[in-house]
Amino acid sequence: MxxxxxxxxxxxxxxxxxxxxxxxxxxxxxxxxxxxxxxxxxxxxxxxxxxxxxxxxxxxxxxxxxxxxxxxxxxxxxxxxxxxxxxxxxxxxxxxxxxxxxxxxxxxxxxxxxxxxxxxxxxxxxxxxxxxxxxxxxxxxxxxxxxxxxxxxxxxxxxxxxxxxxxxxxxxxxxxxxxxxxxxxIEKLGRSEAEAALVEPASGEGVRWTGDALSHVVAAAGTYPYFLQQFGQESWNVADGTTIEVNDARLGVALGQNHLDNGFFRARWDRTTGAEKSYLRAMCPEGDRSVATGEVAARLGRSVGSLGPARATLIHKGLIYAPDHGIVAFTVPGMAAFIDRQVP
Ligand SMILES: Nc1ncnc2c1ncn2[C@@H]1O[C@H](COP(=O)(O)OP(=O)(O)OP(=O)(O)O)[C@@H](O)[C@H]1O
Ligand SMILES: [Mg+2]
Structure with missing residues (x-):
């Protein structure tokens, strides 16, 4: 299996x-x-x-x-x-x-x-x-x-x-x-599964989500389990009483995003060299989608071969992978958006 x-x-x-x-x-x-x-x-x-x-x-x-x-x-x-x-x-x-x-x-x-x-x-x-x-x-x-x-x-x-x-x-x-x-x-969840992942554990503790609060967290998490966990947890922490309201969800997502930026994403970003960072930035226009290595090279004004070492070390460090020959993609959902938020 x-x-x-x-x-x-x-x-x-x-x-x-x-x-x-x-x-x-x-x-x-x-x-x-x-x-x-x-x-x-x-x-x-x-x-x-x-x-x-x-x-x-x-x-x-x-x-x-x-x-x-x-x-x-x-x-x-x-x-x-x-x-x-x-x-x-x-x-x-x-x-x-x-x-x-x-x-x-x-x-x-x-x-x-x-x-x-x-x-x-x-x-x-x-x-x-x-x-x-x-x-x-x-x-x-x-x-x-x-x-x-x-x-x-x-x-x-x-x-x-x-x-x-x-x-x-x-x-x-x-x-x-x-x-x-x-x-x-194993992919991101469907919408109803994502909602269940938030609603069910809460209701087990006698807490409900309003429809707006739920939609906000699910949309912000892009239905990725790790993000649902993070945003759900933060929303839970800021909420008072037995209902998680949309304002709790907004604050929860902001706090959760901050937490991810300073941990989940930053930990990976900080492990890269300057040359690797340039490579990753050149992948960003595609967002979470894959991109041809030739396209990355063209954006950097370099040959594919000369970028081979950066590509290889990024794969070795687990930041990107090759879905097919001549193609690269981020291993982490939301990494491109994170990189776009970093000042060069
Ligand atoms: N079935 C689930 N129920 C509740 N939470 C889940 C579930 N699956 C994933 N999660 C949440 O997502 C987080 C990430 O899951 P997990 O560590 O299994 O991912 P992974 O695919 O192994 O990631 P990595 O490639 O980084 O190792 C978990 O810590 C948990 O918060
Ligand atoms: Mg794992």
Missing amino acids: ILYGLRGVGKTVLLTRLRKDAAARDWLTVHVEAGSRRSLREMTGEGLYGPLSDLARPSAGSQLLRALKTALSFKASYDSTGTWSFGLDLSGASGGAANSGVLLTDLTKVVHDVAMAAGESGAGLAVLIDEAQDLTADELTTLAAIMQSVATDDVPALFALAGLPSLPQTLAEAKSYSERFRYHP
Whole structure:
């Protein structure tokens, strides 16, 4: 399952929900976030330790013992100093050997053995990877191959990857059969969903929104979950009594916008160099829509090639992505409008 979309649309919220749903069904869950300096191997290995040690018990069946032994060998493949102890004698168990050093071989083995052990009790293994666009090309290729083999071999494992809109394209380049994955674009909400996101939690606390107040916040947020959350929260805070009026909403949106400008947007803007800022400004006339790299170059009076480094670092910093070859777009809704508000 591949969840992809812009910043702040709710990918992490959904992934967390998946984890909770899986855990409620007694599935073993590994929830990791790519983009730190840790490799996929290490993230997965460390993510497995907690759930596996919860399962380890003297009465463990042979499948579980096998999974534990394989997980131990997997740990040894990236950490020669640390060892895990599940407090069990695994010397007689089968399994292990997930330490060949070849990621595909080792990860397949550990996923397979752990999922089969979970499958013994009718459950499975859920591997949830956030910010998956930050995995290396090798790691994505490996994951694509494992996801494929898991499906073919009827191993009870679910992989859910969440990332920026570039993720499907990156996966497609990683492995040809990636078209078999289930892709879910996560987008801004519909109008009635956006209203429900404001009205329902408020009414649970005995508070109502007037129609005008609601329209104002929904319009200002452009129905983006993160902005709805921010503007809704500020409106709630300024309102007195049990009704959120249009004046509360106006003030709430202004405060929320200020908050976003000084946090959400500024944090990203401040991470860019002068050359990168020029590139971003040249993207602004399109607003939130995508723009051809040739058009950006023309506006700056430069060649596309000479702007390659700025473009690459902006992608690396997560500010823009390439929806297609020769096209760039902001990863953050409203970024262009924010940049327009900044004095050059
Ligand atoms: N279903 C939801 N219910 C309530 N709030 C939500 C929901 N989905 C998203 N939000 C709000 O939007 C915010 C952003 O959601 P989330 O962090 O999941 O986005 P994201 O797509 O992971 O963004 P990023 O790409 O920046 O990681 C949440 O902190 C929350 O305030
Ligand atoms: Mg997220």
